[in-house]
Amino acid sequence: DIQMTQSPSSLSASVGDRITITCRASQSISNHLNWFQQKPGKAPELLIYTVSTLQSGVPSRFSGSGSGTEFTLTISSLQLEDFGTYFCQQSHTAPHTFGQGTKVETK
């Protein structure tokens, strides 16, 4: 299975901060990389698919980039509703595996 590794595992930030989360794949996954946000006790929600395409309704402060094995999720100006846990997921090779998550907390 393809291993997905996120860094950092957690971060503390303030409203208005720019934050970046990195996701690395154990082998090339081309552009088959998706990002999810999960709030406590809730199901994950799709934020970005195929590296950089925003899901409908997702604010433009979210962006994604990368290719091959290294990818990033950036939030340009963190808002209160953005706190939660973010997961990357590869959809290149079955089974479609997830990263372990990055928890974004208030500083």
Add this chain to the structure above:
Amino acid sequence: QVQLQQSGPGLVKPSQTLSLTCAISGDSVSTKSASWNWIRQSPSRGFEWLGKAYYRSKWYIEYAPSVKSRMTLKPDTSKNQLSLQLDSVTDEDTAVYYCVRLIGEGVLDIWGQGTLVTVSS
């Protein structure tokens, strides 16, 4: 809009069968443009894909190797839903179970609300 409503017990005894149902609204379980997946999440193992069902002129059902011998997925076109049965459960099956729609090239775009299933006597 598409919604997935999960139902089923939250507590199952060891060695018994876990049964969950995913009722689909706003789409069809027999659509040819999506598959219907079950994924579980636990603190110890993270996300684990369990299986999927999809219709492409006939039904295809696939299972993860780790559960293949004891898992059954059944699409029900009359009720527009997908059911999951997992036999002979152990405490390692304790997790939050999600029903998820997959479209395009592997995009998990719609998730059910999740069901916490605890295996305990």
